[in-house]
Amino acid sequence: MVWKRYYFTMSKAAEMSARSVAELVIQLGRIAHGCGYAEGLTPAQWSALRYLSRANRFSRTVSAFAEFHATTRGTASQTVKGLVARGYLSRTRSRHDGRSARLEVTDDARAILPHDPCEALVRAAGALPESGRGRLATGLERLLGHLVQGRGERPFGVCTSCAHLEVERCGPEGSPRFGCGFFGELLEETELGQICINFQPGKDSAMKRDFSGKLAP
């Protein structure tokens, strides 16, 4: 295991810098969480709106959000209930599974999403120099990966870096078609950048991730 090697041989300096990273993440997280009461919504509700506006059609359910938000289904149900009551989410029962319901972000919700109080964090990140920002994202992603792995949970991710993604090219010059090997369904190109509950870290992913949303072979 990789982290053991690093952990047990960590020097004093390495431990200090690791602690610095942890402290900074905690501090940032608290501030980001605290500034979450705009538009009469709670932090949990904003989190739900953010998640559901970024999740693909397999992942827009109460249970998926509960797992993403690291909370219980009961709590997630309450959070969603409030948003439905305000007209920010709509429910449609699944035809294939009578227990399940799909959640959709309404136009009203999309209208207020730019007022998400966490946009302050996005702006702060945007103020960083371009090169450092990419490295920061990569570093945080790895950090989250280690943390989630240590808790025995699954990470969330998008199709473009998922092992379940399948690409099919019709002819040498034909435009590619995409599918998910897990759900066994075709994927629109716009769906490739959405968050999926069944993300599998792509050791052998079909394509490399790219922040622009475009695909690199």
Place this chain on the structure above:
Amino acid sequence: MVWKRYYFTMSKAAEMSARSVAELVIQLGRIAHGCGYAEGLTPAQWSALRYLSRANRFSRTVSAFAEFHATTRGTASQTVKGLVARGYLSRTRSRHDGRSARLEVTDDARAILPHDPCEALVRAAGALPESGRGRLATGLERLLGHLVQGRGERPFGVCTSCAHLEVERCGPEGSPRFGCGFFGELLEETELGQICINFQPGKDSAMKRDFSGKLAP
């Protein structure tokens, strides 16, 4: 102002990566906060113990912790009260200021600090490759700086990167002595790495920061 320049000219790709950074910080923050109930202490109490064990003597007060924790003095007072009741903190009234009381972390508290649930985050950070870890810390520090600045607050920091630090060398080979220009008091060498409530970002700091805790001229 720097961020304006970056913000208004942000490309689509830059905005995506900024959003990634923000989302990752939020996610990490939630997980780090959620795993905070070990040893019968609440997340807020763990946060207080962490802060007070890292803060210098000018900063170990209820008000300083309230500001650090971005909460009210009332809430901070409650948090501290619980820790005093459990014997993890001791109060000593200030002789210079009858209103103020100094908080000290007890030996009992130092004994349980290694069981801080947020140590999982430290371990995860320790699992990162050494080079990336340093850059990650720097990037997060800048991010926090931008965010705090945008909220009109002051950042917290340590003497070694503070503008108030004064260094005095007794002779060409003599060991240096340190003082704080703000509080007008001498500083022990062990205090130079502690968090201070009156940190002033050191444009012209007397020394460069170093994670090892050692000093570089």
Place this chain on the structure above:
DNA sequence: CAATAATAGTAGTGTAACGAAACTATTTTT
């Protein structure tokens, strides 16, 4: 030097976020 303002800290109250457990209603497994 008095009057006022500011600061450090505490106490009490109300809200609401959240976890836990119990409960339906479907689907899957055996």
Place this chain on the structure above:
DNA sequence: AAAAATAGTTTCGTTACACTACTATTATTG
């Protein structure tokens, strides 16, 4: 056909936290 698993909801109790009002001390100001 019976049992187990899953999606989701509801209820209840705890508690973290903000808000307000309050005391005690120090700083400021005319």
